Amino acid sequence: MQGVVFTGDRKLELQTFPDPVPGEGEVVLEIKASGLCGSDLKFYRSPPGAAAKALGLGTTGAVIAGHEPCGVVAAVGPGVAENQARVGARVMQHHYRGCGVCPHCSTGWMQLCVEGVKEVYGVTGHGAHARYMRCPARTLVPLPDELSFATGAAISCGTGTAWGALKRLDLAADQTIAIFGQGPVGLSATQLAHAFGARVIALDTSDARLARAREFGADVLINPATEKDVVGAIRAATHGRGAHASLDASSSPAARRQAVQCVRTWGKACFVGEGDTVTLDVSADMLRRQVTLIGSWTFSTVGQAECARFIADRGIDVDALFTQHWRLNQAEEAYRLFDTQSTGKAVFLMDAAA
Ligand SMILES: [Zn+2]
Ligand SMILES: [Zn+2]
Secondary structure, three states: OEEEEEEEOOEEEEEEOOOOOOOOOEEEEEEEEEEEOOOHHHHHHOOOOHHHHHOOOOOOOOOOOOOOEEEEEEEEOOOOOOOOOOOOOEEEEOOEEOOOOOOOHHHOOHHHOOOOOOEEEOOOEOOOOEOEEEEEHHHEEEOOOOOOHHHHHHHOOHHHHHHHHHHHHOOOOOOEEEEEOOOHHHHHHHHHHHHOOOEEEEEOOOHHHHHHHHHOOOOEEEOOOOOOOHHHHHHHOOOOOOEEEEEEOOOOHHHHHHHHHOEEEEEEEEEOOOOOOOOOOHHHHHHHHOOEEEEOOOOOHHHHHHHHHHHHHHOOOHHHHEEEEEOHHHHHHHHHHHOOOOOOEEEEEOOOOO
16 A cells, blocks of 8 residues: 655655554554644654654654544454454544553543553554554544544544643633634634534634634634734623633744733633743733633543534534545645645545545
8 A cells, every 4th residue: 555654854755555454452444534734744844753753752664644544444453342343333543552551541541641652643653644554443433423534534633632622621601712723723623612602712813714713603803913912802802801711723922822811810721732832921921810721632532532422413514624635646735735834624535435
C-alpha cells in the first residue's frame, strides 16, 4: 500500500509500505477517511525529524502521517475479544498508544500514560494517510451508524478536542462563551457550544472565517484585526460583565491574554491551541477576579464516544466543516493548500462511497 510521509521542509512523498498484519491485541483498519489537522503543519513545515524530536518522540524511519483515522475493521489479531472488535465494524481510532494498564490508560487517556505515551499515530507510529492502519483494539471507538466517515475523522481530533474543552469548561445553556480562532477546532467549538444552547461570541482576524462561524451558530462576531478593544467589545456584548467562559484555539499570545481578561468574575478560560506562550498580569487578570485557567489536550476514548453520540443524536452537520475533499494521490496539493491556513478543514477520502 502507499502512505503519505512528510519528508521535511514542506515536502511529502507517497511511499510504498507492506500491508500491515495485526499482532496480539491488535486490529488492522481499512481507512475510509483521514483528516488533515493544523497540528500536522509543524511536522510538514519543519526540517526532517525535527518536530518529533522536539516533542521528545524519537522516530526511526519513515512514518505514515494522519492522526484523524476513521474506517472499518478489516482484520483482527489474536487475543482480541469479539465485543472489542469485529471485522466490518465502523470505527474511529483514539490516536495514542500507552501502556494500557496505568490509571490514565485504563480510563481512556492513553496520551497521559504514566510511562509516557508510547506512540502517537501519524507522528511516531504509522497513521491513517494510507489504505490500511494497524493499532491496538483498545484504541478503537465506535462510529455511530448515522455519522459519515469524514465526521468520524473530525471527531478523532479537531471536533473531539473542541468537545473535550467545552466539557472541561462545564459550559451550560444559560452561559455565553467567547471562542478565539475559528479554524477547524474553534469552529467545531462554536458549533457544539451552540448545540449546547450556549450563546457564542466568535473571534477571528478573517472575516471569511467569521462568516462561517455565523453559519455554525455564532451570535456575536468580533474581528480583532479591526476591533481595537477586544475585551471591551466582549464586555459590551455581555452587559458589562464579561463572558462566563472563553476558549482559545488560536495559539496567539494576545488572544490568550484576552481570553483570560474577557471572562467575568468566577469565569473560566480554556487553552487548546498548541505552542507559543502567554503573558498575564496574574493579580489583575486572574486572582482579583477568581478566574480559573484550564489547559485541555484532546479527549479520552470515553469522551470521543460521547462526542460522537451527541453529534449523532442532535443531527449536527459536522461534515459542513470540510471545505476540501481529496484523494490520497492528491496529497501534495492538499497540504500545499492547507499550509496557507485560509481554508476550512480538509480530509482524504479513500473511496467514492466514503
Ligand atoms: Zn489533530
Ligand atoms: Zn499507561
